[in-house]
Amino acid sequence: MPATVTVWEKDPALAARIITVPAPDIAKTPLAFHLIPSLGDNPPKAVEFRYWNAAATLRRAADFWAASSQPPVKWRGGQVMDVFLDRGEALNSEYDGVTLSFYHGSTAGHPTLVVYSGESPDLLCHELGHAVLDAIRSDLFEADELEVKAFGESFGDMSAVLCAMQLPTFCSFVLAEILGRDFWSSSSLSRVGQQFGSALRLVKPADADVDCLRNAWNNHFYIDPAQLSQVGLADAIWANAHSFSRIFTGAFFEALSGMLSVRAGTSLEPETLRQVSDDMRDILVGATRRVQLVPRFAAEIAAAMVEESDKYDHGYPNVFQGVFVRRNILPQAIS
Ligand SMILES: [Zn+2]
Incomplete structure (x- = not known):
């Protein structure tokens, strides 16, 4: 060896x-x-x-x-x-x-x-x-409901993003790449499966985003699965677990950006990215372990993440709540 x-x-x-x-x-x-x-x-x-x-x-x-x-x-x-x-x-x-x-x-x-x-x-x-x-x-892996299957696909893409954040060299590269931009922007970190996506797009154009397989930086909003069409184009959400997963992954990446602001303001270091990726992993695992398998699953796992995030930083729950509400995954709070 x-x-x-x-x-x-x-x-x-x-x-x-x-x-x-x-x-x-x-x-x-x-x-x-x-x-x-x-x-x-x-x-x-x-x-x-x-x-x-x-x-x-x-x-x-x-x-x-x-x-x-x-x-x-x-x-x-x-x-x-x-x-x-x-x-x-x-x-x-x-x-x-x-x-x-x-x-x-x-x-x-x-x-x-x-x-x-x-x-x-x-x-x-x-x-x-x-x-x-x-x-x-x-x-959750065995479940057939679209929202649960989509969470599984999202979990995979979140794993890709979070594991890349374990590499200090890659974190430095991404910070240089997005210099002058928000972390919440399209980057080599957010673009999942670039090479595979470029091949798949030629065969199945609806199954890959324009710049990679699935971009975690996106602006997809929750739609009730009952209202989705059975087929669709790459830029829309349709009744397919990979397509639908982009809603939750988009919220995850937006929340990651908010967590970085809470932890480090605007002066981001490679080590901060790694620390926040650890927090996100623990929030995700904690919420996944306790979430109920219910019909409106996206809202259930989102609510569990809001609650779980408070264990790691009291500034996190507002970040998660804000992102999940903006994406229509969680309902507006009643004031
Ligand atoms: Zn998958």
């Missing part, structure tokens, strides 16, 4: 953003992994890169969630989760309740440009988010 490995920070589309980190111990518990196929002798360079990229990203993401105030102690299926690094040809990645699977694919217009979903830390952390949610609340 090498002492160090070189991996993407967040997404292959950010081609200059690579880091060298200690080789990860994927067999470490809690939340261990078994990567399939294992790395044989003298693998091709690209295969070796993708293996260590997945191993280091999943280890970092699992360690992040395992450090939460009410952590999952094992996967739903046990201590070790199987991860299939390349299960065949498809523009897809999935968590099926037991294993994580990643694929490779290309588009008709660009047959030589092959996208490996398991090469993107964003997609790795998204799928791991599904597994973490399942480990915490398997009833």
